[in-house]
Amino acid sequence: MDKPWRILILGGGTAGWMAANLFAKQWPSEQVQITLIEAPEIPIIGVGEGSTPSLKRFFKTLDIPEREWMPECQATYKTNIRFVDWSPASGVSDYSHPFYSQPDVFNERAFFTNCRTRRLGLNVVTEPERFFVNGELARQGKAPVAPKSFPFHMEYGYHFDSQLLGRYLARVAAARGVVHRQATFAQVLRNNAGDISALQTRAGDVIDGDFFIDCTGFASLLMQQGLGVPFRSYAQQLFNDSAVVMPSAAAQHFPVETRSTALTAGWCWHIPLMHRSGNGYVYSSQFISKDQAEAEFRAHLGVSDSAQECRHLKMRVGQLEQHWAYNCVGLGLSQGFIEPLEATALHLVQLTIEALIDALDQHQFTCGGREQFNRTVNNHFEGVRDYILAHYKLNTRGLVNGAGDDAGYWRANRDNKHMPESLLQLLDVWFRCGDLEAEFAQRKIKPAFNAASWHCLLAGYGAFPPLAPNQPGLGKGDLYRECEVANFVEGCALNFPLHKALLMNDRKLTEPGS
Known part of the structure; x- marks a missing residue:
């Protein structure tokens, strides 16, 4: 290219600044010029304050240490999600979904085997948090940051103030050459081919670009209003709005x-x-x-x-029919949303940005990778949708004596017939005592949530048949005991510091004069 290729991002917030930073990291300013246009009067929604472990990879890609960004964003570590009162009729008052880490490979077989054994009616240990190191860290209130002497890689997420994170990423992006313009968007200007040629501001300025990123939230000013890209609603499947x-x-x-x-x-x-x-x-x-x-x-x-x-x-739950249309990509709420459960919003943002970078690199900044990109991002959204939907479909609220007045909502979710075939097939494999890993391998699509996460959900809910009347003996065939899982996870946890002590120490290290 004789001159830099121009990417215009409309809208700030966490999604916009994540994109700006990853673009600036991937391409030098001589190759790609990045401009983010933000209206000062539009507030950030700022409710997505938790992440999956993908955000850890994001900061590693940008070479930003946790000790630098976490204190500025009032952040804490996240090893686990605890679900309370979702499945009371199964005898489960609460359960955990710990993030899977490298040392968990030693206990994965025991967990999967115990889940299959319990599906056959035998009484064995299946509580997810008892098989995963991060589950034990959550129980003990320890941070997932181990000394170098601990020879395993840990995965974890974060809790953070989303507004502070957006401001922090804006400062980082500006330092890396991203142009930040304060302006209020007025209209899209398109060429004869239908592509966006420029954005016009309310002040009458025309800002040219070669490629555009829509980060304007649910308004979707470029993708839906400007380009007319249809929205595929999930309202019949996911009721929360x-x-x-x-x-x-x-x-x-x-x-x-x-x-x-x-x-x-x-x-x-x-x-x-x-x-x-x-x-x-x-x-x-x-x-x-x-x-x-x-x-x-x-x-x-x-x-x-x-x-x-x-x-x-x-909230509007669903996704765009095309995440990339013409020379524009929707990102964040403008591309879709599958509610905050499991904290997947920024996860989907990051996967979308990474897929776009790959497509643009592979096809020399043309639209040659658009179809594959749209299939990839669509699969990510549908995979997350299925996992979230299973939380509602499998609930057992209102099935016990003395159920409160919430039975209507939860019964409607349980009885909902608008289930995607991909989810029904997976649940069928589970209840027929099949192999979820084999099911995912057969689909040849990398799942949004892996087999371990699905086992956590299904076992955590107590989604099992009644126990067989004749048990072969306490603990018989229980790999949790046979493999001494408890000793392993408790031993691993000895290597980790208390969460509060680590946070306070990192904060002291970032204070002026320290």
Whole structure:
């Protein structure tokens, strides 16, 4: 190229600045010029405050150490997601989904075998957190950062203040040559081929570009409004369309897990940050009103003071039919959303950016990789959708005596007939005592959640048949005991520091004069 190829990103927030930073890291400014246009009057939604382990890879790619960014974003470590009251009729009051790490390879066979043994009706240990090192770290309140003498690679996520993270990434991007323009978007200008040629601002400025990234949130100003790309709704499958959010005081010991508690018409998250806790109630407006949801949310948090204001949000669940149309890619909320459960929003953003970088590199900055890119990103979204949907389909709320008035919402989810065939096939394999790993291999598509995550969900829910009346003996065939899994995970945990102590020490190291 004789002159730099120009990428224009419309909209900031975490998604926009993640893209700007990864682009700037991948391509030198002489090759690709990156401009991010942001309207100063548009607030950041800022509710996605948890991540999957992919964010760890993001910061490693940018060569940014945790000790640098985490204190600035009030971040804490995340090893685990705990689900409370999702499946009470199965005898499970709560269960954990720990992140899978390298040392877990030693216990994976024991976990999978025990899950199959339990599906055959035998009474063996199947609680996910008892097989995974990160589950043990969550139980002990330890950070997943081990000394160099620990010879295994650990995976984990983070909790963070999303607004602070967006501002931090903006500063990093600017330092790496990204142009930041404050302007309010007015309209899309297109050429005869239908591609976007420029963006016009409300002030009348025309900003030219060769390729465009839409980070304008649910408004989807470029992809849907400008290019007319259809939106494929998941509303028939996933009912939640609203949220009410409010912070609370910081937890004293900074848990290393996100907490997700089932309520009347949805669920409530609790995310521990350094300076506060993040809370939100994700619910369906079909089953509860805005005022009722806020009242239940306040009661759940134990906050009756109306002076502490809640924020109400609307969500649109689904994805674009094309994530890349013409010379524009949707990113973040503008491309789709599958609610906050399992903290997949930034995970999907990152996978989309990485797939785009690969496509542009392989096809010399042409649209040659567009079809494959769209298939890849679509598969990511559908894989996440299936995993999230299984949480609702398999719930057992309202099936026990004394069930409250939440039975309608949870029964509707359980009885929902609008299930994708990909999910039904997977559940069929599970309940026929089949092999989930073999099912994923047969599909030849890398799953959004691997077999270990699916085992955590299904075993955690207690999705098993009744126990056989005649048991061969306590612990017979129980690989949890035979392989001494408890000794292994507890021994591994000895290498890790307490979470609070590590956070406080890292904060001291970043203070001026330290």
